[in-house]
Amino acid sequence: MPTIDFTHDPATRSWVESAQGHPDFPVQNLPLGMFSSHGGKPCPGIAIGDKILDLRAVAPLLPADAAALLDLVTDDTLNALLGAGEGALRTLRHGVFALLTDTAQAEEVRPHLHAAVDCTMHMPVAVGDYTDFYSGIHHALNIGKQFRPDNPLLPNYKHVPIGYHGRSSSIRVSGEDVIRPVGQQKPEQDGGEPRFGPAARLDYEMEMAIWVGKGNALGHPVPIGEASQHIAGMSILNDWSARDLQAWEYQPLGPFLAKNFHSTVSPWIVTGDALAPFRMAQPDRPAGDPKPLPYLWDDEDQQTGAFAITMEVHLHTTRMRDAGDPPVRLSKGPMSAMYWTAAQLLAHHSVNGCNLRPGDLLGTGTLSDAEDATRGSLMEISEGGKHPLALPNGETRSFLKDGDEIIMTAYGDKAGAVRIGFGACRAIVRPAPAIGK
Structure with missing residues (x-):
């Protein structure tokens, strides 16, 4: 530790x-x-x-x-x-x-x-494997309410860290453009033919990247009490998402083309030692929530396993850049919105014997908090496009348009410590390529 x-x-x-x-x-x-x-x-x-x-x-x-x-x-x-x-x-x-x-x-x-x-x-590392978790409970609630108003969280959420294996080959460093993805979208009417074309509901997701340092041998899980020793450091992660592609493909096996076209990470790895002053107690779970199973519970991790890190997302549209206007902030929220600690994510990932390797990337999942101003995606801010966001220059956004630049920043700030940051995680959306028959 x-x-x-x-x-x-x-x-x-x-x-x-x-x-x-x-x-x-x-x-x-x-x-x-x-x-x-x-x-x-x-x-x-x-x-x-x-x-x-x-x-x-x-x-x-x-x-x-x-x-x-x-x-x-x-x-x-x-x-x-x-x-x-x-x-x-x-x-x-x-x-x-x-x-x-x-x-x-x-x-x-x-x-x-x-x-x-x-x-x-x-890119600071060659990413061998990438797993994206879903540890932001308020994000999970916000998204779940749009599809299951009466039952936004599935029964397993509070018992097991939910995650999926993403595509490591398309992870890119901050500054590289994002090409709008193309794919199938849900038919306009049930039973109809799916549509095909550029994603119209392109979104960002405000996350943190957890970098694996020391790995573990196949078949030898990392105990929760030792998990923090296997975390080398953190960066910022933008897990770009095509919501319309996702709505059509995610059942029954989960995200695929809606997620694997591009993920952006900030270029600097802030080490565990640098983050030591910003460790904090994991927020208490709400009354009535189950205590994690023993392999996910460690008293020291509960006292020091969260981080006093603030994350921000800014949008800079083409019109703003042309006019010389500054980016506008879309959201600001705490990393402590994680329902599970970083150590719990790593311990769970290896509990079945999975071997983690140096440079593997674990995404936290979108880290919205309870307040509206902390929502970490446009899917939440616009409530699925029902309430477009009004920008100061008169533009509106439900989802991202070509030419939009998303800029994410994060910093540790705590009494008695010198503020440190992660640099910027930024990328501009470019038009989809023409797809021939």
């Missing part, structure tokens, strides 16, 4: 000027990513203020044990480094923290800082 140490001290300052008061990347954060500069090869980096530190370049300046860990970064991915476990990530964090706070080393390190705006970010 990550603990608070000297790297979280609010009084500590970095000699990197832009790190002071940076809303996302002060020296107390130090997230990991893969970047390239001036068309070069992707290499491991750490965000600090408005700069990116080239880790390979400063390896000779790091303690030997920290420098050796960079040999694990092969094939342009962080998979093996994440798989080395939380102790290894802590060793690297401590070494980099010392470099960025010791003014005596500033002149040697400074040449290896790159302006973030001049760099290209890449």
